Amino acid sequence: MQKSLGQIVVPSHSPAAIPIVAPSDGPNSPTPKPVSKPLKGINVPKRQCRNVIIHGFCKYEDKGCEFNHDGNKPPQEIPENKPKLRVQSPSTRPTTMVSTVSADSVNAPVFVPKFSLEAPLPPVSTTVESTPNEEIETEPLTSPEQEYNHPMPSLTREFSNFSLGNDSPTAQALPQTPSQMLNSMVMMQPEQTDQYYYMNSAVYQRQPLQYHLYSAPPTRMPKLAANQKTIQSFFMPDDLREQLTERNEKVLTIGSTHDQSLPQEVHIYHSLSLLDDTSSNGGKFFGHTSWVYKSVCSVDGRSYVLVRIADCRLANELAMSMVENWKRIRHCNVVAIRDAFSTSAFDDSSLVFVYDYHPCSETLQHTHLSSQTQTNFQRQSQIKASSSPHVPESTLWSYITQIASALKSIHALGLAARVMDPTKILVTGKNRIRLNCVCIADVLQFDGGQSLSRHQQEDLLAFGKIIVALACNSTHSIQNLSQSFEYISRFYSPDLKNTILYLLSKPMPTKTVDEVVSLIGPHILQEINGNHSYNDTLENELSRELENARLVRIMSKMAFINERPVFDMDPSWSETGDRYIIKLFRDYVFHQVDAKGTPVVDMVHAITCLNKLDAGVDEKIMLMSRDEQSCLVVSYKEVKNCIINSFNDLTSGRK
Numbered sequence: 001m002q003k004s005l006g007q008i009v010v011p012s013h014s015p016a017a018i019p020i021v022a023p024s025d026g027p028n029s030p031t032p033k034p035v036s037k038p039l040k041g042i043n044v045p046k047r048q049c050r051n052v053i054i055h056g057f058c059k060y061e062d063k064g065c066e067f068n069h070d071g072n073k074p075p076q077e078i079p080e081n082k083p084k085l086r087v088q089s090p091s092t093r094p095t096t097m098v099s100t101v102s103a104d105s106v107n108a109p110v111f112v113p114k115f116s117l118e119a120p121l122p123p124v125s126t127t128v129e130s131t132p133n134e135e136i137e138t139e140p141l142t143s144p145e146q147e148y149n150h151p152m153p154s155l156t157r158e159f160s161n162f163s164l165g166n167d168s169p170t171a172q173a174l175p176q177t178p179s180q181m182l183n184s185m186v187m188m189q190p191e192q193t194d195q196y197y198y199m200n201s202a203v204y205q206r207q208p209l210q211y212h213l214y215s216a217p218p219t220r221m222p223k224l225a226a227n228q229k230t231i232q233s234f235f236m237p238d239d240l241r242e243q244l245t246e247r248n249e250k251v252l253t254i255g256s257t258h259d260q261s262l263p264q265e266v267h268i269y270h271s272l273s274l275l276d277d278t279s280s281n282g283g284k285f286f287g288h289t290s291w292v293y294k295s296v297c298s299v300d301g302r303s304y305v306l307v308r309i310a311d312c313r314l315a316n317e318l319a320m321s322m323v324e325n326w327k328r329i330r331h332c333n334v335v336a337i338r339d340a341f342s343t344s345a346f347d348d349s350s351l352v353f354v355y356d357y358h359p360c361s362e363t364l365q366h367t368h369l370s371s372q373t374q375t376n377f378q379r380q381s382q383i384k385a386s387s388s389p390h391v392p393e394s395t396l397w398s399y400i401t402q403i404a405s406a407l408k409s410i411h412a413l414g415l416a417a418r419v420m421d422p423t424k425i426l427v428t429g430k431n432r433i434r435l436n437c438v439c440i441a442d443v444l445q446f447d448g449g450q451s452l453s454r455h456q457q458e459d460l461l462a463f464g465k466i467i468v469a470l471a472c473n474s475t476h477s478i479q480n481l482s483q484s485f486e487y488i489s490r491f492y493s494p495d496l497k498n499t500i501l502y503l504l505s506k507p508m509p510t511k512t513v514d515e516v517v518s519l520i521g522p523h524i525l526q527e528i529n530g531n532h533s534y535n536d537t538l539e540n541e542l543s544r545e546l547e548n549a550r551l552v553r554i555m556s557k558m559a560f561i562n563e564r565p566v567f568d569m570d571p572s573w574s575e576t577g578d579r580y581i582i583k584l585f586r587d588y589v590f591h592q593v594d595a596k597g598t599p600v601v602d603m604v605h606a607i608t609c610l611n612k613l614d615a616g617v618d619e620k621i622m623l624m625s626r627d628e629q630s631c632l633v634v635s636y637k638e639v640k641n642c643i644i645n646s647f648n649d650l651t652s653g654r655k
């Protein structure tokens with residue numbers, strides 16, 4: 001038999017995923033039907049046209065419709081060489097699987113016309129099986145090439161509908177309570193309604209993450225066969241997923257709405273919440289009270305940090321020009337400043353500096369030098385050399401490298417950090433640090449850059465003090481340097497001690513951050529190596545998740561279509577035409593049973609099938625109806641087209 005697009009031939013090696021079982025003879029089928037394979041030279045009686053049965057006439061009677069249009073006459077014979085498309089019951093030919101369904105049949109819906117009789121009949125494609133040995137004649141809707149070459153832009157549009165992120169401005173401005181939701185519904189005209197509006201909305205209070213629900217892989221894995229994989233191998237490690245989920249959660253969390261003291265809106269920022277709620281008096285910044293808020297920008301929908309300097313009036317208007325200078329610094333170890341403005345929204349004259357928000361960040365002070373983590377410095381001398389230091393040397397070198405790198409960029413642009421303090425350095429994730437609150441000092445104590453070199457020398461000095469504090473695990477260590485160096489010599493390498501000595505040495509013109517960088521050269525290489533390895537690990541994880549994102553999209557589309565009770569006024573919409581194929585495919589992927597009727601729960605099978613479906617490969621599979629009365633051989637590509645068509649139907653705006 002010739003393979004063509006219009007005819008499906010089951011490949012001999014086709015994986016018969018659902019065993020082909022002869023149907024049991026029900027009460028309604030007392031006699032087995034004869035094999036209906038059209039034999040060469042024998043004419044087959046022509047069958048009654050369904051359009052005549054349903055509508056009383058067939059518009060295509062004179063336009064090539066090959067079926068019998070004379071309701072009372074017995075079916076005629078058709079010429080033997082006329083191409084015939086049919087589905088045969090698997091019961092009749094269980095071994096050769098004569099599923100001579102047209103490939104186009106996957107697009108066939110359909111006895112129920114969607115359009116009125118006056119309107120042109122929907123051009124449906126050639127044939128589909130609904131029960132064994134039944135055929136329906138149709139005209140192809142589009143050429144197969146047209147169907148398979150689905151335009152990319154429309155595909156992209158469809159996928160963009162699946163955006164579940166909440167980082168769009170629309171998503172951020174969503175109603176939070178059901179009553180707000182109701183109000184917004186009332187106010188919205190039907191044509192304004194975004195059909196995905198509520199998909200993105202956080203209507204209910206977000207619940208805290210249930211970390212205990214994340215299960216780790218068993219500690220002892222059973223020995224796996226070569227073709228077996230653990231379920232964990234498909235997904236990213238739990239700890240990484242937890243970390244990323246927690247960050248996403250932090251970004252989405254909007255502060256307590258009960259804090260009425262905060263303004264609803266400050267400039268273009270709303271949903272303010274205090275980031276540091278431990279102190280009721282705020283922090284101190286060059287003698288000014290400061291507050292740190294997380295907020296959402298109404299322009300781009302992203303979260304930002306607002307550092308507010310309360311009750312502050314600038315003596316020199318030029319001071320704000322420093323913000324533009326600082327905006328030029330885009331460095332991975334500096335929290336980027338985005339904007340600065342003065343405002344009376346807090347019922348005073350406040351200066352507000354806007355920074356990028358890095359969720360789940362802690363200050364260096366909090367991570368290593370808080371009252372709980374600090375060791376009593378007086379007892380340091382009693383600590384034995386055999387015990388390990390509080391901050392491992394590799395971590396200290398990582399910090400030194402990152403701070404040196406940040407300072408190098410800052411000093412190179414003719415600026416000084418001036419915020420070298422453990423409370424102004426953020427730690428995010430493992431050893432990832434960033435200088436925070438840059439620029440504020442330059443604005444509050446504006447001097448037109450006259451004391452730049454002094455400030456740069458102070459940066460290096462403060463850098464040295466931070467490392468001493470971290471190494472000795474005490475902020476007081478700097479007050480007793482001889483004891484501190486004794487401790488450092490005991491626990492850390494001479495390289496580290498020399499670097500600290502250099503940073504704490506007397507300020508002089510030759511003492512620059514460039515010198516520091518050359519001093520720590522070998523450790524920078526180590527840091528680069530570590531970063532590359534970590535990047536490789538993350539990329540590896542990303543590549544696996546990439547597949548998962550594809551699968552979620554295609555599964556979501558299937559879920560939108562399958563078992564939909566009513567669409568287009570048609571209660572059987574999800575059971576007919578393209579949708580029927582999708583349903584059978586869903587059964588093929590997820591609802592298989594073995595010979596004993598036990599469910600086959602095979603993740604590898606499901607993921608492989610879904611990947612092939614998403615890629616739209618030409619490989620053919622055999623789908624079988626639930627009553628096992630009919631089977632259909634289709635390619636993944638055809639199933640994918642069915643999904644695309646049906647999803648387009650759903651999203652075309654028809655009611």
Ligand SMILES: Nc1ncnc2c1ncn2[C@@H]1O[C@H](COP(=O)(O)OP(=O)(O)OP(=O)(O)O)[C@@H](O)[C@H]1O
Pocket residue numbers: 275276282283284291292305335355356357358359360361362363365366423424426436437
């Ligand atoms: N850009 C940012 N991204 C994410 N979190 C931040 C950012 N800036 C600050 N934070 C968080 O806000 C908290 C408060 O910041 P702040 O600068 O006031 O630190 P602090 O330790 O309270 O210092 P101070 O004692 O001077 O008030 C920090 O602990 C940090 O977790």
